[in-house]
Amino acid sequence: MSQGPGDQGPGERNLRIRTATDADLPHIVRLDEQAFPTDPYPFFVVRQLLTAFPDFLLLVEDDEDLRGYVFSTPPRAAESWVLSLGIVPDLRGHGLGRKLMVETLMKLRAEGARTVRLSVEPRNTPAITLYEDLGFVPDPDGPCPDYFGPGEDRLLMTLAL
Ligand SMILES: CC(C)(COP(=O)(O)OP(=O)(O)OC[C@H]1O[C@@H](n2cnc3c(N)ncnc32)[C@H](O)[C@@H]1OP(=O)(O)O)[C@@H](O)C(=O)NCCC(=O)NCCS
Numbered sequence: 001m002s003q004g005p006g007d008q009g010p011g012e013r014n015l016r017i018r019t020a021t022d023a024d025l026p027h028i029v030r031l032d033e034q035a036f037p038t039d040p041y042p043f044f045v046v047r048q049l050l051t052a053f054p055d056f057l058l059l060v061e062d063d064e065d066l067r068g069y070v071f072s073t074p075p076r077a078a079e080s081w082v083l084s085l086g087i088v089p090d091l092r093g094h095g096l097g098r099k100l101m102v103e104t105l106m107k108l109r110a111e112g113a114r115t116v117r118l119s120v121e122p123r124n125t126p127a128i129t130l131y132e133d134l135g136f137v138p139d140p141d142g143p144c145p146d147y148f149g150p151g152e153d154r155l156l157m158t159l160a161l
Contacts, residue, residue, distance in 0.1 A: 015096070017103045020057040020069070025050055027066050028057070035068075035086025049083070058104055060087075060096050067091050070100045075113035082118040085127070097130055105134065109161045116161060119147060119154035128155065135159050 020028060025047060033040040041049075049071055050057055060068045068087035073080050082104065087096045108116055118136065120127050122143040132138070136157040147154035 014063050015060060015099070017058055017060050017100065019055050020050055020059050021054070022050065024059060024066070028059070028069055031066055031069050031086055031088065032084065034088055041084070058100055060100050068096050068100055070104050072104050072108060075108065075111055078112055078114040080108045080113040080116050082116060092126070101130065101134055105159070105161065114161050116159040117156065119156050122153055122155045131157050
């Protein structure tokens with residue numbers, strides 16, 4: 001995967017999207033800590049997701065380093081979840097999150113998913129804007145209170161593939 005010469009941001013040359021391997025584990029943990037500094041996944045959760053669903057952990061990298069990741073789940077009864085999406089802070093706004101999501105949605109559809117769901121922090125405007133742009137629809141009842149524990153409301157969004 002690559003971009004045209006006119007729309008390359010810093011470090012965005014020769015972008016590639018690929019599935020993760022065991023060797024990526026410490027780097028994915030680092031990416032997750034950069035994306036969610038206050039509440040990253042515990043190491044063991046990343047380890048278990050990588051072990052259980054390696055084909056559903058997509059990474060975007062350039063010639064220098066990994067730049068972002070997305071976790072999703074294999075479809076069950078034609079429904080998948082996007083569990084987490086993160087792009088390194090200094091490369092946000094250059095289209096990497098959208099590329100990872102588009103690739104993930106194509107994969108999930110090919111695997112048989114017809115519905116994709118996710119949860120997002122209700123004030124996370126960049127993420128919600130991206131998801132709405134991709135066709136995700138917010139729960140009409142609004143954010144679900146205490147979804148991830150006291151005070152941790154989340155907006156559920158659904159995409160029909
Ligand atoms: C959310 C996140 C993954 C977006 O990745 P990104 O690579 O910066 O996003 P992109 O450059 O691909 O932008 C895609 C679209 O998202 C929306 N978007 C991105 N940044 C935005 C911002 N700061 N404000 C509003 N909308 C924004 C726009 O619709 C944009 O489309 P456009 O470029 O055509 O306007 C990234 O900001 C991130 O890693 N945030 C921290 C972790 C996080 O919150 N993850 C989501 C948890 S559910």
